[in-house]
Amino acid sequence: MFTRDDYIVGIAAILIGIGIIVQAQFLEVRTSLDPAGPKALPVGIAVAMIVIGIIHIAGSYYVNRSIEPVGKTDVKSITERFREFRPVISIVIISLAYGGLLDIFGYLVMTPLLIGSILWVLEIRNIRKILKISLLMTTILYLVFRYGLQVDLPIGLFEYFS
Numbered sequence: 001m002f003t004r005d006d007y008i009v010g011i012a013a014i015l016i017g018i019g020i021i022v023q024a025q026f027l028e029v030r031t032s033l034d035p036a037g038p039k040a041l042p043v044g045i046a047v048a049m050i051v052i053g054i055i056h057i058a059g060s061y062y063v064n065r066s067i068e069p070v071g072k073t074d075v076k077s078i079t080e081r082f083r084e085f086r087p088v089i090s091i092v093i094i095s096l097a098y099g100g101l102l103d104i105f106g107y108l109v110m111t112p113l114l115i116g117s118i119l120w121v122l123e124i125r126n127i128r129k130i131l132k133i134s135l136l137m138t139t140i141l142y143l144v145f146r147y148g149l150q151v152d153l154p155i156g157l158f159e160y161f162s
Contacts, residue, residue, distance in 0.1 A: 005060070006056045006057075006059055006060035006063070007056065007057050007060040007061070009053075009056045010052075010053040010054065010055070010056030010057035010058075010060065011053065011057070012053070013049045013050065013052050013053030013056065014049070014050050014053035014054070014057075015053075016046075016049055017045075017046040017047065017048075017049035017050035017053065018046070018050070019046075020042050020043070020045065020046035020049070021042075021043055021046045021047075023042070024039045024042040024043050024046070025039075027039050027042070087121050087122065090121045091118055091121055094114060094117045094118060094121070095114070098110055098111075098113075098114040102154050102156070103154050103156065104156055104157075105156040105157055106153075106154050106155045106156020106157055106158055106159075107138075107142065107153040107154050107155075107156070108138065108142070108153075108156075108158065109156060109157060110156070111134075111137075111138040111141065111142075112134040112135055112138045113134075115133060115134040115137050115138065116130045116131070116133075116134040119133060119134070
């Protein structure tokens with residue numbers, strides 16, 4: 001179930017959980033009938049992530065302790081480890097850029113770029129397929145958020161035209 005390197009996932013889950021808790025402290029609290037308030041869901045998810053991180057670290061520790069070294073150990077170089085995590089690191093960087101630029105450029109510009117970039121990182125290289133998936137998913141998500149959930153999405157550049 002656990003592997004030797006699961007401690008990395010555990011540390012990442014704990015750090016993300018702590019980050020979510022810190023970000024939740026800045027949520028605006030409005031008058032609401034909900035006794036838990038707007039912070040309950042993010043903090044609950046963050047606590048779950050921290051627990052999952054602790055479980056991964058403990059499981060990795062147990063696996064590493066129970067494996068007896070036999071002959072030559074399997075030690076990966078830093079470049080091999082980076083090569084394994086490059087897609088994850090790339091998607092995190094792309095997502096952070098998306099979050100930072102969303103208010104400036106707007107949902108309709110940034111979301112197709114986000115989806116297309118993630119598809120490219122996942123080694124889908126057919127430009128037509130990337131364009132179709134990006135535009136279709138952006139349209140579907142726009143309709144869900146705008147009309148289904150009635151959420152006002154960032155307009156960005158299109159604010160000058162409204």
